[in-house]
Amino acid sequence: MDQSDSTDSTSFNDNSFSPEERNLAVIAKRQFDDSDFPSAMATLRRLKELRRTDPKVVHNLAVTEFYTNNETNVEQFRKHLSLAIAMVDNQEVDIEATDSTEFAYLLYNYSVVAYYRRQYRSAIQYLTPLYQCLEPVEEPLSVKICVLLAACYCAIQQPNKALSAASSGEKLIAATSGNSEELAVQKFRLHQYKILAYLKQNNVKSCKRELKLLAGAAISAGSVSASGIISSFLRTNLEYGKRNPGKAVKMLANIDLLAKEDNIAESMETLFYNNMGCCHHMLGKHNLAGFYFHKAIRFNADAIHGLPTNLHHRKLSTFHLNRNAELLYNAGIQYLHCGNPGLAFESLIEALQIYPMNPRLWLRLAEACVAVCQRPEPPLVDDVIGTGLHRKSLVRPTRTPPTGGASPAMPEPSLDFASLCVKNVLHLVGWPVGGATSAPPESEPPTTSDRPRSPPPTPPIGALRQRDVRLLRNAALAVGAYVSLSLGDPYTALTYSQTLNSQSKLAGSLKYLGLMYTAEALVYLDRVPEAIRVLNPDKIVDVAVATGSPSPPETSGGDRSDSPQPPQEPPAEPPRSFPLSVPHAKSNLLINLAATYSLRAEWNRARRCLIQANQLVEPGPLPRTGLLLAVYIELQLGNIANGHSVLNYNKLPVNYQIASQDGANAKLRS
Numbered sequence: 001m002d003q004s005d006s007t008d009s010t011s012f013n014d015n016s017f018s019p020e021e022r023n024l025a026v027i028a029k030r031q032f033d034d035s036d037f038p039s040a041m042a043t044l045r046r047l048k049e050l051r052r053t054d055p056k057v058v059h060n061l062a063v064t065e066f067y068t069n070n071e072t073n074v075e076q077f078r079k080h081l082s083l084a085i086a087m088v089d090n091q092e093v094d095i096e097a098t099d100s101t102e103f104a105y106l107l108y109n110y111s112v113v114a115y116y117r118r119q120y121r122s123a124i125q126y127l128t129p130l131y132q133c134l135e136p137v138e139e140p141l142s143v144k145i146c147v148l149l150a151a152c153y154c155a156i157q158q159p160n161k162a163l164s165a166a167s168s169g170e171k172l173i174a175a176t177s178g179n180s181e182e183l184a185v186q187k188f189r190l191h192q193y194k195i196l197a198y199l200k201q202n203n204v205k206s207c208k209r210e211l212k213l214l215a216g217a218a219i220s221a222g223s224v225s226a227s228g229i230i231s232s233f234l235r236t237n238l239e240y241g242k243r244n245p246g247k248a249v250k251m252l253a254n255i256d257l258l259a260k261e262d263n264i265a266e267s268m269e270t271l272f273y274n275n276m277g278c279c280h281h282m283l284g285k286h287n288l289a290g291f292y293f294h295k296a297i298r299f300n301a302d303a304i305h306g307l308p309t310n311l312h313h314r315k316l317s318t319f320h321l322n323r324n325a326e327l328l329y330n331a332g333i334q335y336l337h338c339g340n341p342g343l344a345f346e347s348l349i350e351a352l353q354i355y356p357m358n359p360r361l362w363l364r365l366a367e368a369c370v371a372v373c374q375r376p377e378p379p380l381v382d383d384v385i386g387t388g389l390h391r392k393s394l395v396r397p398t399r400t401p402p403t404g405g406a407s408p409a410m411p412e413p414s415l416d417f418a419s420l421c422v423k424n425v426l427h428l429v430g431w432p433v434g435g436a437t438s439a440p441p442e443s444e445p446p447t448t449s450d451r452p453r454s455p456p457p458t459p460p461i462g463a464l465r466q467r468d469v470r471l472l473r474n475a476a477l478a479v480g481a482y483v484s485l486s487l488g489d490p491y492t493a494l495t496y497s498q499t500l501n502s503q504s505k506l507a508g509s510l511k512y513l514g515l516m517y518t519a520e521a522l523v524y525l526d527r528v529p530e531a532i533r534v535l536n537p538d539k540i541v542d543v544a545v546a547t548g549s550p551s552p553p554e555t556s557g558g559d560r561s562d563s564p565q566p567p568q569e570p571p572a573e574p575p576r577s578f579p580l581s582v583p584h585a586k587s588n589l590l591i592n593l594a595a596t597y598s599l600r601a602e603w604n605r606a607r608r609c610l611i612q613a614n615q616l617v618e619p620g621p622l623p624r625t626g627l628l629l630a631v632y633i634e635l636q637l638g639n640i641a642n643g644h645s646v647l648n649y650n651k652l653p654v655n656y657q658i659a660s661q662d663g664a665n666a667k668l669r670s
Contacts, residue, residue, distance in 0.1 A: 021050050028060070037068040047389040055087035059106045067135045071315045074113060082111045093430035104130055104137050104145075111148060116319040120155040131165065134172065143172050145185045150193040159197035166190045166197070195234050199241050207238055207351040229255065229268065236275060237301055245282040252276055267303035270296050270323055277330060281337075290334035292407060296329045325354035326460045332364060341371035345413040358458045359472055360427035365481050373486070414484050422480035429473045431499075474503055474510050481517035490524035499511065508542025509578070512585050515539060519592060528599055535593040587613040589628040598629065603637050614652050621651040 026045040031040035044061040051057050062080030066073070068477060078595055084106055107126040114123035127149045134142045146169030153162035169190045173183050191214040198207040200526050214231055232255045239248040252275055257268045277292035329351040335344035345368040348361060352574050383394045411417050458464055464472065477500040484493035497517040500510060515534055522531035579585040594609035609629050614622055621627070627646055634643040645653050 018050075021047060024050075032064060033061075035067075037064055039066055040064045051604075053087060053090075055084040055103070055106065056086040058087060059109070063109065071317070072540070073312050074116075074314070074316050075312060077316075078113045079116075080111070081106065081113065085110065088315060091310045093621060099629070104141060108145060108148070109140060110598060111152075113316065115148060115152060116316050118155075118320065122434070124156075127152070127489050131168070134168065139172065139176050141181060143169050143176075143183065146172065147186050147189050147193070148192065150197075154193050154196045154200070155313050157200065159200040162193055162197040166194045171608040182216065188214070191217050192230065194232070195480065196237075199237055202241060203381040204238065204242065211235065211238075229257075233271065233275070233423040236279075239326075239493070240275075240279060241284070243282070245279040248279045249276065249283075252279070266319065267299055267323075269299040270303060272296075273299060274323070274327060274330065281330075286334050286337035290338055291329060297324065297331065301322055302325055304624055325351045329361065329460060332368070334362060336368060336371070339371075341368040342413065344368045344373060346429070349411055355459050357428065358461075359425045359464075359476075360458055361462065362424045363476055363479070366421035366476070366483070367420065368420040369413045369415060370479065370483065371416055372413035373418075379586070392588060415483050419480070419487060422483060426473065426480070429469050431473055431477075470503070470505065471507075474500060474506060478510050478513045478517070481513070481521070485520055485524070488524075490521040494521035494525065497521060508540075508544040511618055512540055512543055512579070512589075516589065516592060517638065519596065523596060523599065528596060531596050532593065535589055535596060537589050537593075540585045540589060541581055541587045543582055583616040587626075588623065590616070591623065591629060593628075594633070596631060597603040598636075601636075606633050607637075610652070627651070 003015065014104035023045055028040050028043040028047065031037075031043060041064045043060065044064055046056075048057050052477045058080060062077055062084065065080070066077045088103060088106075107130055111123040111126045114120070114126075116659075127145055130137065130145050134145065137145065146165050150165040151164045153159070153165060169186065173187050173190075176183060191210055195207055195210045195214065198210060202364070211231060211234060214234075232251065235249045236248045239245075239251060249417075251539055252272060255268075255272065257272060273292045273296035277289040277296060280286075280289035280292060283289075283523060300323050304324075304385070307318055328347045330475065332344045332351065333345060335341070342642055345365065348365050352358075352361055352365065384391065384395065386392050467605070477496045481493045481496035481500065484490070485498060485534060497514050500506070500514040501518060506514070519531040519534045521536065522528070577623065579588055590613035594606040594613070597606035606629075610622070610626060610633070613626060630641045630652060631646050634646070642653060
């Protein structure tokens with residue numbers, strides 16, 4: 001959105017001006033209109049000496065100085081505008097109640113600066129009182145207010161309000177006499193934001209209608225080639241929203257990036273490769289998507305390479321060019337899918353500096369930390385030493401994930417930092433994290449699934465729905481329970497897992513994890529009878545990763561017609577160690593039940609559980625933990641031959657028999 005012509009000076013027709021002040025005001029206005037900014041600034045400084053507390057004079061001087069500096073030194077311009085607004089507050093003038101254009105330019109200019117600095121809610125705060133009384137405002141400015149307000153509402157994922165503001169702008173343009181080029185440009189922008197709003201609502205029919213009107217508006221605005229590029233990106237967004245990523249890729253491949261006009265400030269290459277990465281992410285081609293995101297990051301670096309490193313020397317229109325944070329977020333998601341959690345952590349931790357209030361980002365960081373701390377499963381037998389009667393098999397010790405430090409200033413992929421990330425997720429989605437640090441009550445904690453709470457904003461991706469908040473909270477509880485168990489904190493793990501189990505709508509996979517983590521925490525707390533009651537295989541009826549249909553595609557924070565999209569986050573593919581079927585899930589639960597019985601020296605019951613677990617996964621072998629447990633049980637029962645057979649063949653013997661109550665050895669047949 002080009003707002004380089006957004007600033008202007010207000011008129012000086014005010015009865016409170018003396019003749020000398022009025023004369024200086026008229027001279028300054030004429031000099032400003034003639035683009036003689038140094039002379040206008042000198043005149044305004046003389047006027048300021050006479051009216052030191054006049055916010056209009058301070059505002060006009062700030063505007064003139066901004067143009068004198070070639071639209072640079074934005075921070076100083078913002079401070080001067082803030083000073084003018086503070087003067088209005090000190091004079092106890094209710095800006096929201098004003099029915100004139102006295103402070104319209106001041107509020108609008110401040111909103112423009114806030115928009116380019118991506119402070120969209122701050123811009124809306126100052127635009128709303130102007131939008132509520134548009135009639136007294138001059139026509140060109142009133143239309144610009146509607147355009148800017150629609151852009152801000154699209155940026156914060158509020159399409160209904162964006163459509164309302166855009167419709168108001170179109171009515172103002174229709175009621176305006178004449179057909180100036182400036183109004184045609186504003187009408188073209190209004191069509192863009194209406195299309196974006198309809199995309200967020202999944203209103204395909206209205207979106208297609210607006211795409212046709214966009215071409216006509218482009219002809220009136222004299223931006224036919226720009227319309228072609230913008231329309232192409234919008235049409236690919238439409239196909240992406242309709243879940244046709246293959247068609248979207250074909251449409252992106254036909255875009256001529258060399259046809260870009262100078263009035264398009266975005267880096268077309270960055271947007272192109274980012275959107276290609278999003279489409280391939282939806283296609284499940286995560287390595288190829290990561291390649292495109294890497295190219296987008298490189299082109300983004302090239303686009304901002306020529307800009308001054310000092311923000312005081314950069315133009316206002318270049319503040320939104322850097323898309324590095326969104327691209328790093330996208331790349332981090334792909335690294336997680338590709339099994340490279342180390343690079344994912346590095347990318348996401350950089351994006352966190354820009355989006356610290358995004359609970360999804362904190363959850364992805366926790367997942368990256370957990371994945372980094374998980375090492376590949378070692379072989380069952382490490383080595384064999386000795387011969388004959390002295391031949392011994394050396395079993396690898398159980399792996400212990402490293403913890404490391406958890407300093408927020410110097411974060412590293414550790415379980416301690418993962419625990420911090422989980423607490424941040426739960427805090428952002430409205431779960432009382434403080435209760436997880438103390439011992440849980442004997443009864444199950446109350447559910448928080450039905451607690452009313454507005455979804456938190458999650459830039460750069462779309463706003464969360466209530467269903468998304470529930471899924472996000474449940475996933476965080478599952479990760480928190482695992483991390484707490486790994487850190488040796490069973491009280492917190494039990495709180496997390498019991499809260500997870502108490503949810504009314506819970507995916508089968510999360511219910512399975514909740515049962516497993518609850519039982520393990522109870523065992524740590526020496527509450528073995530309760531753990532045995534929890535480990536009931538009949539409770540496992542589903543291992544689906546998510547409930548219901550996936551969420552609609554999400555669009556990014558900038559939300560321009562050609563802005564990059566972050567990848568939609570469908571339910572992630574379960575890791576290889578995760579059970580993909582109900583029988584495998586029940587088998588894992590029975591293995592844990594066998595281990596629990598072993599703690600009570602009930603070897604026969606433990607052996608029966610292992611036999612049932614083995615029957616559920618046949619013809620495949622038991623997991624490594626089940627085989628090691630089988631060896632341990634056989635050694636306790638004195639069945640050394642059976643233990644050697646399990647170690648040699650990595651599976652239970654075919655004629656595995658249940659030991660008798662007196663501990664007699666089971667005989668093996670050759």
